[in-house]
Every structure is written in structure tokens, then in C-alpha cells.
Amino acid sequence: MVIGLARSAVRGLRASPLTTSIAVFTIAAALVLAGGFGLLVANMGDLVERFGEELQVIVYLEAGLEGEALRELAASVGTVEGVADVKIVSKAEALARFRDSLGGAGLLEGLVDNPLPASLEVSLRSQDRTPEGVAVVVAALSGLPGISELAHGQEWVEGYARFASLVRAGALALGLVLAIAALMIVANTVRLAVYSREDEIEILLLVGASRSFVRIPFLLEGALQGAMGGALAVGLLYLAFVAFLPGLEYGLELVLGNTAPHFFSSGQALALVGAGGGLGLLGSLTAVLGGRPAS
């Protein structure tokens, strides 16, 4: 029975290759655009997550704070709610890091006094690595003595997260519009198929076929068209990803920082194919339930 229904659906698709192709390509086009945005959003989300993981607060200390006083301050910073770890960076260590970052000592050779302050690198607990968590820790640290300045990437991270949310909302809105367009096209394709097979539907109902028996092949047709469109979209996106990525590296670096862009995981790719299938199914449901087949 199930095989028979599937066979009937495939026969239906093969009976009208042109309309089937139009529906498949339209769904693919809609999903390529929506999927492209999805890919960007997924990569931006990864970057936001990575920022979160690296999010820490640097506590610059007043000059002269050394020895026991420095350790006491570090200990009291360690007790602040949300703080996971505190690392003391002495003036000498700060200078050594600066020298390393310059790639040598050339520029710093004439330096008599070390102008860099000692600092504390404060790591946050994983659940507090958010803009809100940073704000709480910064507020608690502000009142402690011996601190000259607090540095953190909170504002930048917040701004980036807002930008990522905006892109995500845009992708969702665009995806929704494209999904509706694809849905209407599938609905019309299936409706045409229903009209072109009215004689068959009439005979099936006449010989005692149930309505679901008559409708299921049309629903399968829609779902198959959608899934084929989804698979085509994944293929096209992958080709575009591989072909155009080298040329876009500079632009992507502005958006994604130095995170290497990645393609969809196999699960996400399957979800895109499933989304196509779902769109097709919805479209054919609209067509089949919205009008014929009649009695």
C-alpha cells in the first residue's frame, strides 16, 4: 500500500516534468538565499560564542602595589561572585609580553623605566561569560582599593551580538517571505497536477478509494519536490561556499574576525533538505485541502 502510494507520487512527478522542475528550482532558489543567510548567522553565532569564552576583565593596578598587598587584592578579587580565576601579571611580565608582541626588543632598548602597570587577568565562570555577567563583575570590582582601571570587551561584544541578532532577524524575515513564495508555487504546481488528473481521482473515488488514498500521493509529490529543492539548495550553497570563499576572505574577516568560516554540519544540511520537504508538504496540503479532489 505504502509502496503503491509512493509509486503513484513518483509517477505524478514524472508525468509533468516541466512544472515539477519549476517547483524544485523555485524551492531551491528560496532555500539558497535563506540558507546563505543561515550560514552567515551560524558563523556569526560561533564568533559570539568564542568571544564569550574568551571574555575576561583586566584589572590595571595602581603604581606601587606589590608583594603582599597585591596578593591580598588578588585574593579578594577571587571572591567576587562570577569570578573563576585570577592571574597576577607583574610589571616585568607585562613588559615581557609587550616585547614579545612587538617581535623583538629593538623599539624598547632605550627604555629606562618600565611604564607598564601590573595587572590582574580575571576569568569568569562559564555561565557568567555574557555581557550581563561582565557588567556584574565590573561593578563589584570598581569599589576595590588599589585599582586604577578596568578593561573589558563588554561593549564591543554587546554591539557585535546586537549586529548578529539583526542579521538573524533579517534572515528569518527573508526566509519567511521566501518560504511563503515557495509554498505558493508548490501549492499551484500540485493544484495543476490535481486538475490534470481529475479523471483518475474521479475513478478512484468511484471504485471506493478513501480520500486519504487519493490525497496522499499528491502530498508525497509536494514533499518530494520540496526535499529535492532542499537538496539542490545544499549542493548549490556548498559549491558557492567552496568556489567563492577564497575571494571573500577579506570581507568575511571584517564580519567574522579571524574565525575560519565553516559550512553546514551534516545535521544542518539535512535540516535544510527537511525544511524543503516540509515546505513542499505544506504547499501541497494547501492545494489538496483548499479545493479538489471533490466527490
Place this chain on the structure above:
Amino acid sequence: MSFWERHSPGIGGDGAVRTYHVSKSYIAGTFALHDLTLEVAKGEFVFLMGPSGAGKTTLLKLLFAAERPNEGQIIVLGRNIARLREAGVPALRRRIGVIFQDYKLLNRLTIEDNVAIALDAVGTPRREARTRAFRMLKQVGLQHRRYHHPLSLSGGEQQRVAIARALVNEPEILLADEPTGNLDPELTIEIMDLIASASTRGTTVIVATHDVGLVERYGKRTILLDRGRIADDAPAPGRSL
């Protein structure tokens, strides 16, 4: 006592079809069928006679639930058509075979598939459906044309395919609406013999026709319809109602 038995005095028994004061109207004030009461017993062969517009096709449509009556009750194989839900229609139709004047075959399918469609529709496994369809085609003498398409067949052959499709499910009732209307006299007899043979196997047969010669040749009970009413109900010779 059922609703039917309480409200249908004089019509009881083991009828395949019973109608009680049935009226059907498509346009307000005009009746296609008006106050029609009749009974067809199981296994009976009945001709529905009458000119075009007499209500023959409407009555047949009511019997296989393609239409619903405006008034009255229709009991077909124990099911009340007037109150039958949409979901109950397929189960009823599986017990009824229908033949039309225009055959209603699917030209893109082979004739074997045209017959098997009646079995596919009720979930018969494909292999079994093809075997039974072939056996049925053999009964109507078309087994050698099983892979042909309807358009390559003559009118008589196409009607034999339609009969095979109507009978392949071994229905309890066979309805035929002008089954020989498009055929020459020789083929008419051939087709009617096939339909009559179903009756001899116990199937209730109702044939709508305006061919008086046909009615006279087969000598079966004949219900004459005129403008939606029963004008005459003549029993088969040797049998009284």
C-alpha cells in the same frame, strides 16, 4: 425495530436497495426525482427505463452516494445514504460496481491497470491485484489485450474493460448507466450478456436504459420513470412483486 422499519410500512424484507419517498431537486421547484419509493431485492435484475431527463441517472447517483436526496430515505446494502457520512462512502462504494456509457477509462494506463485500479484503491497487494485483473479480463475475453491502452480498443472492448473493472471487486450491486448507449446492436447484446451473467452469480443488477428492444429481449423487471416519478413497475414475466 429500526428507524427504517418504523417509518417504512410495507417495505421490508431483504432488499439490496430500498428507497422511501425520495426526492431530489437541483433547481428549486423542479424535481429530478419526486416521492420515489421502491425496493430491489438481493440478486434481482432490474431495468430502469425512461426518456432523457426521467431521473434514471439521478437515481443511480443516489444509490452510489454521488448525490444525496433532499427528502426521503435510501437504504443500500443496509446503509442509509441520506445519513451516510463522507468517511463512510468509500466502504459502500467498494460493494458497488458502476458502469457508464462513456466507459470512464484512463487512457494513459494499460487495460490491465485500468481494471486493477479498483483493487489498488482498496489496498490489494499489487501482485494479487494484477492476477485478479488478468482473471477478470479473461472472463470478458480481453486477456490478450492486457497491455494495450484503451484508445487502441473498440467501443465494445472498452466497455468490456469497464465491466471488468466494475466486477473485479465482486460487488454485491452492479449499476449500469446506459452501458450500451454508444454501441451497435451486435455489441449491445455482447455487453448485456456479460452484465446479465453477473446477475446469475447473485449480484443485484440495475441497468438504466432507454432501449425498449433490450428490455424486451431480456424480460426482466422494468421500472419506468417519467419526470422523476415511477410511471410503471412491471415485474419480470413469471414473477410478481
